Amino acid sequence: MNEFTLKSDFPVFTKYPDLVYLDNSATTQKPQAVLNAVAQYYESENANPLRGLYDLSQKATEVYENARIAVRDFIGASDEREIIFTRNATESLNLIAYSWGKANLHASDEILVQISEHHSNLLPWQHLAKETGAVLRYLDCYKSGTYSLQSLKQSLTPNTKIFAAAQISNVFGQLYPIKEYAQICHNNGTMIICDGAQSVPHIPVNVQDLDVDFLAFSGHKMLAPMGIGVLYGKHALLESMPPFLTGGEMIEYVTRETATYAEFPHKFEAGTVNAGGAAGLHAAIRYLNALGFPEIQRREDKLTALAFAEMQKIPHVHIIGGDTPDAHHGILSFTVDDVHPHDIAAIFNADNVAIRAGHHCAQPLHRHLGIPASARMSIAFYNDESDIEKFVDTLKSIRRRMGYV
Amino acid sequence: MNEFTLKSDFPVFTKYPDLVYLDNSATTQKPQAVLNAVAQYYESENANPLRGLYDLSQKATEVYENARIAVRDFIGASDEREIIFTRNATESLNLIAYSWGKANLHASDEILVQISEHHSNLLPWQHLAKETGAVLRYLDCYKSGTYSLQSLKQSLTPNTKIFAAAQISNVFGQLYPIKEYAQICHNNGTMIICDGAQSVPHIPVNVQDLDVDFLAFSGHKMLAPMGIGVLYGKHALLESMPPFLTGGEMIEYVTRETATYAEFPHKFEAGTVNAGGAAGLHAAIRYLNALGFPEIQRREDKLTALAFAEMQKIPHVHIIGGDTPDAHHGILSFTVDDVHPHDIAAIFNADNVAIRAGHHCAQPLHRHLGIPASARMSIAFYNDESDIEKFVDTLKSIRRRMGYV
Amino acid sequence: MSESFYDEVLIDHNLHPQHQHALPTATCSHAGMNPSCGDEITLHLELHDGVISGGSYTGVGCAISQASADIMLDLVIGRTPQEAQHLRELFMKMIAGEINDDELEELEEAGALQNISKMPARVKCAELGWRTLGALLDEAASGNIT
Amino acid sequence: MSESFYDEVLIDHNLHPQHQHALPTATCSHAGMNPSCGDEITLHLELHDGVISGGSYTGVGCAISQASADIMLDLVIGRTPQEAQHLRELFMKMIAGEINDDELEELEEAGALQNISKMPARVKCAELGWRTLGALLDEAASGNIT
Numbered sequence A, B: 001m002n003e004f005t006l007k008s009d010f011p012v013f014t015k016y017p018d019l020v021y022l023d024n025s026a027t028t029q030k031p032q033a034v035l036n037a038v039a040q041y042y043e044s045e046n047a048n049p050l051r052g053l054y055d056l057s058q059k060a061t062e063v064y065e066n067a068r069i070a071v072r073d074f075i076g077a078s079d080e081r082e083i084i085f086t087r088n089a090t091e092s093l094n095l096i097a098y099s100w101g102k103a104n105l106h107a108s109d110e111i112l113v114q115i116s117e118h119h120s121n122l123l124p125w126q127h128l129a130k131e132t133g134a135v136l137r138y139l140d141c142y143k144s145g146t147y148s149l150q151s152l153k154q155s156l157t158p159n160t161k162i163f164a165a166a167q168i169s170n171v172f173g174q175l176y177p178i179k180e181y182a183q184i185c186h187n188n189g190t191m192i193i194c195d196g197a198q199s200v201p202h203i204p205v206n207v208q209d210l211d212v213d214f215l216a217f218s219g220h221k222m223l224a225p226m227g228i229g230v231l232y233g234k235h236a237l238l239e240s241m242p243p244f245l246t247g248g249e250m251i252e253y254v255t256r257e258t259a260t261y262a263e264f265p266h267k268f269e270a271g272t273v274n275a276g277g278a279a280g281l282h283a284a285i286r287y288l289n290a291l292g293f294p295e296i297q298r299r300e301d302k303l304t305a306l307a308f309a310e311m312q313k314i315p316h317v318h319i320i321g322g323d324t325p326d327a328h329h330g331i332l333s334f335t336v337d338d339v340h341p342h343d344i345a346a347i348f349n350a351d352n353v354a355i356r357a358g359h360h361c362a363q364p365l366h367r368h369l370g371i372p373a374s375a376r377m378s379i380a381f382y383n384d385e386s387d388i389e390k391f392v393d394t395l396k397s398i399r400r401r402m403g404y405v
Numbered sequence C, D: 001m002s003e004s005f006y007d008e009v010l011i012d013h014n015l016h017p018q019h020q021h022a023l024p025t026a027t028c029s030h031a032g033m034n035p036s037c038g039d040e041i042t043l044h045l046e047l048h049d050g051v052i053s054g055g056s057y058t059g060v061g062c063a064i065s066q067a068s069a070d071i072m073l074d075l076v077i078g079r080t081p082q083e084a085q086h087l088r089e090l091f092m093k094m095i096a097g098e099i100n101d102d103e104l105e106e107l108e109e110a111g112a113l114q115n116i117s118k119m120p121a122r123v124k125c126a127e128l129g130w131r132t133l134g135a136l137l138d139e140a141a142s143g144n145i146t
């Protein structure tokens, strides 16, 4: 595949040829193929699915359930019923906390969370701990963004019911050894909840190989439209869990006093489902599969290495986390001496380079690292070398433009 | 406006010229203008909103917040912060139950619900009652689908904290006097929660005039894409309520132990929001406003009256609910003697007419009425007289085709 | 789906079911239901000397569930439980679209339901009688007769 | 936004703030913060005989919040609380895009922040000092000096 043609798949770059979009960890742009799939759904397959008593509704049901099968294969699950469609990773994680958590957690139980977690994989546990009287503990990381397996083992107690960890940190870009984590947790009788929001779009993920109990991720970070996310859960767990949201489409029998619920996954998908979003997610998976993770990773790794090497040369610029490019998986958070990250982002914006600044929904991590905020550039496979060059040019100019010599 | 041109606004009818779509209460078809607005968002305005540190993100934020303002105006709210975007009406209603409900309901409190409610405005209260020890009571309706204001007054006790009622029933099509309900409830210190899923798309709704405490509805039933819904709540209520889902985008400060939350509405919109869906909902509102409710109602009322009159003439066909067409607001549920509703729907489908059959997510109502299930045809303004004629032709043939003379 | 779905066989079994009645001589019964449709069927069998010597069903449901149960009873009365289970497997195979012509012939009138697989929402209606039969025979075999 | 945003005035006030220091002679102080940015400013004023006779700020934040606070103190020191509140109102008017040329002149160097309204995410940074000033003067007026 030609190194520089992928941007033409993404209408936003036709509209803004000068845009350097390096905020891919926040959300990705969407290829024409995904927009077409959504339009096609509404033009020729739209009805309320799951009530398929006429052809159009049957089509809608097929679109929706085929997307479920595509997700199953994409993350290597054995059973499509283990795939629950949600709104985003945040809702997926809250679903676990509200459903599994409230039913299974008790006072004196413990929840362990990596300190580098995104608020979406931290606040639901903080909230659950408050509600149940459980204790929330943190696993602290090194400045490099890594954790010691030894300290994970030591932090697990007989009361630790949940360990929540992202597979790739949205600040460091560090990839964590989820498979080893899972082994350690399961030996201790602890459930492992994996936040795949930053990993599923960028590396091949296989839930059976990782042996995680739950995996959460968002469609919009992997080329799909906003409003569709995924929760994978192991069969036996989903089967045992009470429903979360209640309403239409998730019941068997309802009487005045009580109700029995449909089987999973429908038990967890209350109300009219987002079949249009599922169609978009399916098309996104098709796009990613067609390109293939070897190629995706080759492109992203190459650009990461290029940016990393250039950034290291610039005085007063400090990359957060690992000191080799392969520790970053396309995510490079950084600070510039004496310049506030919001000012950094504003100057980048003046040069048409979109990056993010702030705490990246990881305030406890920033406090742990002793920095109030940081700037972050994040790469997708459709970025190219000229994007990195423009990014580096602006980065070099920042301190001068803020009046420093 | 020409009586027969609106279908050309909807690509699905170009694709299937013979389709008679009469399942509009389940979900509507989407006009080109809505599909275009969604595509335009992803082509030229897409980024993660609410973190607007660069132009594209600023654009996304504007799209999202302008949609909020459009919804505010559409339902006559005074403050756009009273508009919370959810996934659908079901999630909106669950949000109230989980947030306001768990914080304010206690054992011996009472929740009153119309027996005709959709499961989505019934199960969250059943669930909340179980969780808090509150008592769930029902207001029973007449066969006509109406309720007595007197019996509402008598059913309210000093302990009744919540009254939950749809403005238009999805089975009867009956319009309930929500404004009077609200007065009666407020005189009793009871909160009124209005399910507007079937009313907001079809009649002008003004929350200040109705004086409801909460209003829930879904975008997909009013021309918008799936995956976007609305919860309106009164300022003072939203301000006092704890968050529901927790995670990114809804916080102020997060420490290891605790968190402070953003102001409403953001407090209730955890995780990356559905700006693409909001763009679609905004375009749907623009379309409805351009056509105007007087015209929408004129068309829908006329078709309802036509269908009602013809159905009344057919032996063995029984319309459920009111015995005049103006009691139905485009929703005509019915039974055919000796023919199961699922068989009715299948025969309609053979004739390319999409209608629904079953319990319409209202099992307790069907039990109250003493019928196991029913068939339902439901009208939107883009239907035309020929749709009704085809519907009536098939309806006339049903018993013959099932072997009855 | 095409209208031909409600063909003569189906309509006839629905209008004039042979086996829809109580069965005072039944040795075992089992209730099956289909929540999405509201179909409810109770199957009654008379098992004597290893043979299904009589059978009936009671309950409510759509034409498909009723006719399918009636056709099924036509087929299995007079057979051994093993033969009935074999027919049940063939029926499921047919619905899954994996049946060959010889097998289809064994199913006789039940073959009228072959096209139901095009209407997935109704598959459970067609299967209800057969699923109930399977459960009942399994129970009977394990001695848990109710 | 265009780069001109970080113009000489802003950069100069950010690099060489006149008023960023402690103020032992302060008669009142107030802390303001901007959660979305992490900006935190504490404003210290010396109020004597109905005049703001001195002032300073401490804290951390982006160039916009820091420079804006510094420019503000240049403007309000030597004025009465009423005059300061009037200037605060003008500043808010400017940010809202509703200011006329005469009013803009009154704001002197603070006019450099006029274009911030094009970058809504940063508006709160520019306003932080002024909002804190407003709150502090309100408190002082009501006698709740802290």
Ligand SMILES: Cc1ncc(COP(=O)(O)O)c(C=O)c1O
Residues within 6 Å of the ligand: A248, A270, A271, A272, A273, B025, B026, B088, B089, B090, B091, B118, B120, B121, B166, B168, B169, B170, B195, B197, B198, B218, B361
């Ligand atoms: C009256 C009523 N309330 C609530 C709902 C639930 O809407 P949704 O499925 O979009 O959440 C529906 C439609 O299904 C409805 O008709």
Ligand SMILES: Cc1ncc(COP(=O)(O)O)c(C=O)c1O
Residues within 6 Å of the ligand: A025, A026, A088, A089, A090, A091, A118, A120, A121, A166, A168, A169, A170, A195, A197, A198, A218, A361, B248, B270, B271, B272, B273
């Ligand atoms: C690591 C991580 N987890 C969770 C999330 C939350 O995803 P969403 O906002 O789509 O729910 C994000 C992104 O914002 C993330 O980077």
